[in-house]
Every structure is written in C-alpha cells, then in structure tokens.
Amino acid sequence: MSSSLQLLFFFILILNPFLNMISAQLSPTFYATTCPDALTTVRTSIRQAVSRERRMAASLIRLHFHDCFVQGCDASILLDEQATPTSERNALPNKGSARGYEVIDNAKAQLENICPGVVSCADILSLAARDASFAVGGPSWTVKLGRRDSTTADIDSANADLPSFKSSLDQLIQNFDRKGLTERDMVALSGAHTIGQAQCFTFRDRIYSNNTNIIDAGFASTRSRQCSQTSSADGDAKLAPLDLVTPNSFDNNYFKNLIQKKGLLESDQVLFNGGSTDSIVREYSTSPAKFSADFSLAMVKMGDIQPLTGQNGVIRRICSSLN
Template structure:
C-alpha cells in the first residue's frame, strides 16, 4: 500500500508539471492583450495617428521607420523614444537617427491619449507598433493584426543603433546579413525595404549616387535629382524616395528599381544583377503579394526580442523614465 508521504510527493510533482506546461510563456505576445485591461486602446491610438497623418502625410513614413529603428536596437522596446534627458546613451543622437528620425511627438500624443483612459497599462513599445500599422493603412498600405504585450526598456544604446541599423551605403550582402542577424529572411528584407515607397531622404545620403555617372542609375533620374542636391552643400535638402507616388503606399518603389531609379545605394542594390532581382520583379508585378509579404515581415519584425512579463516597465511618458 502506498504511503501517504509518497502519495503526497507524487501529487506535488504532478501539480508542478501541470503548472509548468500550462503557464503561458512570458515571451508570448497576443493581439488580445489589452482586451480586458484597456479595450479602447487601439481605437484611441488609431484616431490620434490618423489626425497626425491628415496634418502631414509624410508622417506615415516617419512612424513606420521609427518602429523599424526601434526593433533593430535592443528589440521592440521603445528604447528609441528615450530622449537625452532620460539616458546619456539616447539612440536619438545616433548617426542613423540624428536629424532624420521623426514622429516622436506623435507617439507622445497618442500615448497621452491612452493614458487618459487607461493610466499605466499600455506600453510605449506597443503604441509604436500599432502606430506603424495605422500609418500604413492611412496612406493606402496594408493593415495587419498587431501582436501586443511588449514592455518598455529602461535603457537605450547609441552604440547598437550605430552598429545594428542598416546604412544607406550598405551592399546587398550587408543588408542580407544585417536583417538575418535579427531573424529576418532575405525576402523579409526586400519586403520591408518597400517602406521606401513613402518618405524622403536627405541630399547627403544620395549625393554620391547621383553624381557617380554609374551604370546602375538612370541618367535622366540622376539629372532630375541633381537640381535639388548640388555637388556640395545643402546636405539636408529632401527628395522623395519614390518619385512617382511619394505619399502613397504602393509597389512603385520596385518598378523604380527595375528602371535604375532607386534613390539610395541601399535601394538599388536590391535590383542590380543579384539574388534579390527576382523578388523585386515579383513585387513590381504583384502589389497584393508585396502587401501581404510586407505585413508578414513587419509582424515578424515586431517579435524581435520584446520585453514581456516582469521585464521592463510601462513608461508613463515615452521620452522619459518613470
């Protein structure tokens, strides 16, 4: 006959196994994360983002880029939103972000609106992820189901921002490696690069390309771009990344690449006799495939090293620590 002590030990072991196998992972994000704690969070963010983009359509590109630049540094943890007063290693002053990353105040406003209805519940990292989706949808791009439950970091890393973010001078191999290090495939990289169907770039980022007289750039396109970007000076002059439909999310970006009209070196390398030519060609012919792949890739990007569970904090103001 089994002793009571042994029976008790077996029951305890079984209960422990049940607990281990039925406790959700801290790393698990869920689209329904705020359904009970802040059911109006997503609609509140959407209203705020639409208002900002209706005031300045270019803001859609800035918000998508801000989410991308956040996730590639320390994971999707809103570290990019911390300003210099919050951390001496603010990512805002890193070379890829300084005087170019925009939209901080839009995220701050959206977060403030959410704080009014659910104080201390919704993370800045989640506000940024939702804002990127709403920005895309607002300018005719794809929508997607955002997974939620991220928490905010208490640190930022200027050094990682300067080492991990892709450069406008990157080669194809560098881009593939850079995205691969974050768990993103070559196809994900080409799809996410399609965000350059929106937004603008500063003269200094494409000057070398338009004055190169290279075989990988259309001469007429280069001549047009030179009008607003002299051989020296006026470094901050802006030009649209997509000359055809600069304020609409579509597949013109890929058509431009096939015509040697990519503005940045890191754009044109996607269609320059390399391994990604076929993907560019496919997206140029099938906008629905591009939209679908972009949505899948940005969801995947949103899964990069999130802080969940007891890790991180919920910042009350996105630019500062509590």
C-alpha cells in the same frame, strides 16, 4: 508530506515554465479587458497625425523599424538624452532623421487618461506603424500585443545594427539575418520606401556618380536640381521623395523604380543590381497584392524581435522618460 501533495508540487514545478511561457506570449487581444479602447485610441491619433502631415506615415514605420533592430521591439528608441546618456536618438542613423516621437507621445498621453499605466510605448509604436501604413493606402495586419518597455537604450548597437544608406547587398542580408529576417522579408520591408523622403547627403554620391550602369541619367539629373554637388549644412538637409512618381501613396512603384535604375539610395538600388534579390523585386513590381501580403507578414515578424514580456521591462508613463 503526503504522496498526493508531493505529486501536486511535482506537477506545479513541471508546468511552471510552460505557464510562464504562455503568459509571456504576445496576443492581439492583450488589452481586451484592461484597456478595451486602446487600439481605437491609437488608430484615431495616428490618422489625425498623418492627416496633418502625409510624410508622418513613413516616419512612424521607420521609427518602429529602428526600434526593433536595436535590442528588440522595446521602445528604447523613444528614450531621450535626459533619460539616458546612451539615447539611441543620437545614433548616426537616427540623429536629425528619426522623427514622429511627439506623435507617439500624444497617443500615449491619451491612453494614460483612459487606462493609466497599462499600454506600453512599445505596443503603441507597433500599432502606430500598422495604422500609418493603412492611412496612406498601404496594408493592414493584426498586431500582436503585450510588449513591455525597456529601461535602457544602446547607442552603440544602434550605430552597429541599423542598416546604412550605403550598405551593400551582402551587408544588408547579413544585417537582417542577424535579426531572424530572410531576404524576402528584407526586400518587402524595404518597400516601405515607396513613401517618405531622404536627405540630400544620403544620395548625393549616387546621383553625381555619372555611372549610367547604376543610375538612370534622367533621374540623376532631376534629383540634382534639389541636391547640389557641394556639401553645405542647408543643402545636406534638403529632402527628396524616395519615390518620385507616387511619393505619398503606399504602392509597389518603389520596385518598378529599382528596375529602371531609379532607386534613390544605394541601399535601395542594390536590391536590383544583378544579385540574389532581383527576382523578388521583379515579383513585387508586377504583383502589388504579393508585396502587400509579404510586407504585412514581415512587419509582424519584425515585431516579434526580442520583445520584453511578462515580468521583464516596465510600462513607461511617458515614452521618452524612465518611470
């Protein structure tokens, strides 16, 4: 082999890892040529879904969060029990509460009609969270794209890694830190609870604690009207808005509630309870613009958690099933 060819092969070997790295990076223009109408199609589908049911915005944001916290943003949460016996849908934090699967399925079906086998379910879920936020008056942000879908789900990790409604502040901080998210990211992302609803069993202990040091008495009394102290199948599933004041609008009222001891869940109120995140809550309660900006940054950062890219993963044609 000539010295010039040897030199060429040497540079190829040296550059190859960097080329792979570049090709695997997420990009907002990932579908610009392969499916140019992808973003518009998803946006229209999500707007229609939220228009039909305002609550769906919160459900889609939560679905994206619960996906990214388990083996990365790979649409593993969308796989049902027919696809895998380890379906994350059956994990305790998801079963009976995670919803919006059919909205993602509908958006995927529309994309399959115009550019089959191109847009991943993981990217649709990321776009859906952004579009859902904007549809209810929340911030928008630039979504990086190019994720691929997993072929596995992990119910054990879902049970272990997803925050609990009874988590302490230290537990939450550790949980988010393991995913590369800071305390500020955590508080900002928790602000998504400015919309959405929770089931009675998740806040019953809090509203009946009779401890005015941790919950406003009037707030607890109001909540008790829709959530009896005695557990029952029907009663446990009754819903209450996480934000009593503006339950259908994405704003900073969630943080004002925390300062007034009106956080519905224990995991909400611990963000303002004499701990290290009190100052962030106060900041967001007085600056909706700062909250919106930090929420957008945190959502982008969360979307970067262990994505499958390049030759890793697949493009599922049906989000709940394996190809």
